[in-house]
Amino acid sequence: MSYHFNEIEAKWQKYWADNQTFKAENNSDKPKYYVLDMFPYPSGAGLHVGHPLGYIASDIYARYKRHKGFNVLHPQGYDSFGLPAEQYAIQTGQHPAITTQTNIKTYRRQLDQIGFSFDWSREVRTSSPEYYKWTQWIFIQLFNSWFNKNTDQAEAISTLVHVFETKGNSEVNAVCDDDIILFSSEDWIGFSSEEQQDLLLKYRLTYLAETEVNWCPVLGTVLANDEIVNGVSERGGHPVIRKKMTQWSMRISAYAERLLQGLETIDCAESLKETQRNWIGKSVGASVTFNVNAHDEVIDVFTTRPDTIYGVSFMTLAPEHNLVSKITTPEQKADVEAYIEATAKRSERDRMADVKTISGVFTGAYAEHPFTKEPIPVWIGDYVLAGYGTGAVMSVPCGDQRDYDFAKHFNIDIPNIFEGVDISEEAYGAKENVKIANSDFLNGMTYKKATKRAIYELEQMGQGEGKTNYRLRDAVFSRQRYWGEPFPVYYVNGKPQMIAQEHLPIQLPEVEKYLPTETGEPPLGRADVWAWDTETNAIVSNDKINHTSVFPLELNTMPGWAGSSWYFFRYMEEVANREGDFASEDALNYWENVDLYIGGSEHATGHLLYSRFWVKFMKDRGFIAVDEPFKKLINQGMILGTSAFVYREEGTNNYLSKGLITDKHIHPIHVNVKYINTSDELDIEGLKNDKEFGKDFKNAEFILENGVYKVGREVEKMSKSKFNVVNPDNICEQYGADSLRLYEMFLGPLEQAKPWKTAGITGVHGFLKKLWKLYVDNDGLKVNDAAPSKDNLKTLHKTIKKVEDDIENFSFNTSVSTFMIAVNEFIAQKCTSKDILEPLLILLSPYAPHVTEELWEQLGYTQSISTATFPKFEDKHLVESSKNYPISFNGKMRFTLELPLDMPKDEIEKTVMAHEKTIAQLDGRTPKKVIVVPGKIINIVG
């Protein structure tokens, strides 16, 4: 009986599905463990071999944890709202729901054939109304919340209203808009309802405001900062421009400090924490107020170096700064306006690409130094960004290179305020190892002391205070797209109103086209039935809008990250109980948060930051009990493709085999890797008969070497255009899912990028065949009750130890080698003992679940191997009585010598020195020193 992997794998995949083998229980005596995968977007292209890498790793861990006695939750679902399905809908008119449905089917089939232990009963889809009902619900909760800085958490908006009613807003310490006016309780009570709503909107955690957004004209929507890469859209690479629009925003900036602090509690790679820290961009310093001479205006700046305040020799405002027009003198007006116009024309991308050119214009105005009272010229320059800090800086050319370059370029004075530092060539930016000079009361102080003192003095004068700034901006939450969650919002006189929870979900309306309207409104503007009737609490036809009881609904939809910011909580609840809440309190308390999340590093900024934000908010409002979504995070490395090339001789139709290339007159051409065998040889007939590209090679002459055509190989990113995509379907068909799983792990460390080479899979496939033959031969099962030998036990227990350590350390590649070594040893030992071969199956089952289930059954078990207990490591089987000592001379190993482990040091030395090989090595010399480390090594020096 040989190893028929196709039959075996189909059999057990059906068994697991039929028996719901991996269904998680919400009531269990076992400790819980929650393993989560990257939320897949079901794209039309399906999976390639790079995608399942993380899923295989997490599946191994989940299966291992079950063997270790844990109640494991390992769910899967789909992040099924998104741009590609909608772009396809625009092109073809097909409803994105249909495209999505089809793609999900393909994904499910592909995932199933790899043998994952997912609990599919808990599947979620972000685009299904029963799910997005709760995404809408969370949005409403955010709308109904504000952030109290005194308690450092979100609170219900009703508590804020109460304060307004009793005390006004003077004592409120909230994260809110900048343009807040002071009002008393009497004022508040006197305000109209609309005025009150306007004011509250400035405090809510999600708010409607006119903001500068990243508008992508080709996609017809705004994009978040993390959806833009190098100035163009992440999806499609389309240009992005700045535009002012009224949008929903999320006050994520309120959580900047907690998002930063929370990183300490997450177990993940330092690089990922660093990326998050960069994104949050905390800087500690001071805000300083400069009075403007001859104007009743002030310029507020943020600086991280208040200690260098005596080094200020000019100020720079962003060209967009709203004071510019007020303070510019008539003489400078023309220059300033020309500069502003020129800056506005330059795209964000130009400004980014060109950091070398120094430009700026003097406004003619002067500010007053808070201490010296000297006049300081005020300039504008595009190196100052309107969006960061206050959009204005105090320029200290001796301490900041950009200020220095600007001053040199425009011949501005560069006063030196550092003791004994030469600033004739460049600015001195370091904080340490220097004392402040020429700075009155700061003279002789170090950075730390001077900073403190400067802030103190500024505060005394009322011209500044200590301040912490964050780069993290509030997140724009509106998208002008069709295929996303609709907002549960309607408008009364232009003021947003929330639809009550009991009427959710607000379902996406039908539209006849998925494009923006002719008047530039989002696609939902095309819906005929998209108005809210406040009397019947139903969505009704637009022609019923009367602005007294029937109102227009919001036309934007939510961004992709809305649904993916909380899905991990939905999995905690069983489908039968999902009706009344996003998840029951019992389920939330039982599963807490994700113990292990494995995903790609592309989610290290956006998705992770947003979901951490929502989780913190939900914790504040008491909906959940945890402060972070993930306890441990691993980013798997990308699997790269190995492209194949044929070489066409220039001007001919001849293709030279790789070894025949002599000169440079050849063109390398990508060919599909499916026509390449394990020895880099081309299947010429296959290529010529290719449905898509065969005709390009119909008349080609392939010049062979040694009877075959050898292709060139090169490692590149796996992509359709490079013809190096390998489909897991083909691998499963040819070698089986167990081989695929083992091979993906065998390729190398999980977190490292590594190239895929299908040829190598024969190694792990051969291993599985050998394994099979260890259990089964032509006459059937070989395993018997023979007592295990000492060697058998030694091999088994060293394997148990190594595999267990490896899994705990996520070093899956090394345990595959360990299995190979174990099987090789058992074959050499002619092991047939059940006591050995049974535990070996359990060890291997997380990696190769199908073949181990099959052999487990053949051993006579009727329950799935996944219910078996992980074998226990026993040290006693590894205890040795002797050691094969390496004997080194001056650190170089020359020969080995078997000696008893209990031999004392001096005896070892005597034996080694008397050995004939030692005498030969020394060749008459007397050693200076002999190092003996019992159980390790012997080193003879001299």
Next chain:
RNA sequence: GCUGAAGUGGUGGAAUUGGUAGACACGUUGGACUUAAAAUCCAAUGUCCAUUAGGACGUACGGGUUCAAGUCCCGUCUUCAGUACCA
């Protein structure tokens, strides 16, 4: 520029505390079986010198610490990833 990670055979990679560098595979070469191929099995395989015995060199490069360094320290180079006028 800054931050982070990493440089080991022809290839993917091992070496978990400083203690036999190259485990385990792929590929290559030779052999067995076969009419032949596939599959399977056996052997060799870091480089160089040597018929063998054996020797020299060897973990990006240059130094250092140590009886002993891929591993620790100092300096340099290269690659990849992230980020970029953040005051």
